[in-house]
Structure formats: structure tokens, C-alpha cells
Amino acid sequence: MDNSEKHHQRIANMTFSSVYPHYVDKVEKKGRTKEELTEVITWLTGFDDKQIQSLIEEKATFETFFQRAKLNSNAHLITGVICGYRVEEIENPLTQKARYLDKLVDELAKGRKMEKILRT
Incomplete structure (x- = not known):
């Protein structure tokens, strides 16, 4: 993985609103719904x-998005490979x-059961 500061800054400065439509397209093409995406x-x-829509309208960066988020206490249970890298080994907290x-x-789009995605 590119661990350069430039790479991390690129992610920090990317807007959630620029990525969200891609998330919606990805899950809907695989038969999942926008509501399920919202749940995730x-x-x-x-x-x-309402808060998600507000962040989209505001064009909040990922840095702002995750600064305002209250990360789920079970988020550390998210493991596996994304873009060729193990998420649990990524050192930069925002990335x-x-x-x-x-x-x-990805898990939602691949048809994984919601209780598995939500680590319940």
C-alpha cells in the first residue's frame, strides 16, 4: 500500500459526496438497496x-466525515482485503x-448477510 503522506492526504481531501454515488451504484447493480447502504x-x-445527506450537500471531506463520526465500537472487527491490502494492517487511522x-x-455488494456485515 502506498503509505506516503501524499496518499493519505489524497484520501483526507476526497469528498464523501464524490464517492457516495459510486457506493450506491455498486450495491444497486448487485441487487442491494440504498437503504441497506445507509444502514451500513x-x-x-x-x-x-439526514446527517449523511447533510454531509453530501456540504461536500464534506473524508477527514471531516470521520472527525464527526462516532465509529462503531466493533469497527475493529472489520478485517480482510480491500484494494489488495489488509484493512486491519493499515497504520494511518483516517485511511x-x-x-x-x-x-x-464491498461486503454488501457481494451479497453478504447484513448480520455478518454489521458484525453482530
Whole structure:
């Protein structure tokens, strides 16, 4: 994984609103719903649908997005490979949180059961 400061800054400065439509497309193409995506994001961050929409409208960066989030106490249970890297081994906290979200979206798109995705 590119552990350079430049890579981490790129993720920090990326807006949630620029990535969210891709998340929606990805899960809907695989037969899942936007509501299920919201449930996953809510589980990870504590944001409800209204807060998610507000962050999209605000064009909040991932840095702002995760600063405001109340990360689920079970987020550390998210393990596995995303983009060729193990999420549990990512050292930069913000990059790791962004990859947690990517991993959950991937699991949703792959048809994994919601109770497994939400680590219950």
C-alpha cells in the first residue's frame, strides 16, 4: 500500500459526496438497496440518513466525515482485503476508516448477510 503522506492526504481531501454515488451504484447493480447502504454507513459512523445527506450537500471531506463520526465500537472487527491490502494492517487511522467503509460496501455488494456485515 502506498503509505506516503501524499496518499493519505489524497484520501483526507476526497469528498464523501464524490464517492457516495459510486457506493450506491455498486450495491444497486448487485441487487442491494440504498437503504441497506445507509444502514451500513449508520452502523459504522453513527450518522442517520439526514446527517449523511447533510454531509453530501456540504461536500464534506473524508477527514471531516470521520472527525464527526462516532465509529462503531466493533469497527475493529472489520478485517480482510480491500484494494489488495489488509484493512486491519493499515497504520494511518483516517485511511483505515475510509477502507473500513469500502470493505463494508464491498461486503454488501457481494451479497453478504447484513448480520455478518454489521458484525453482530
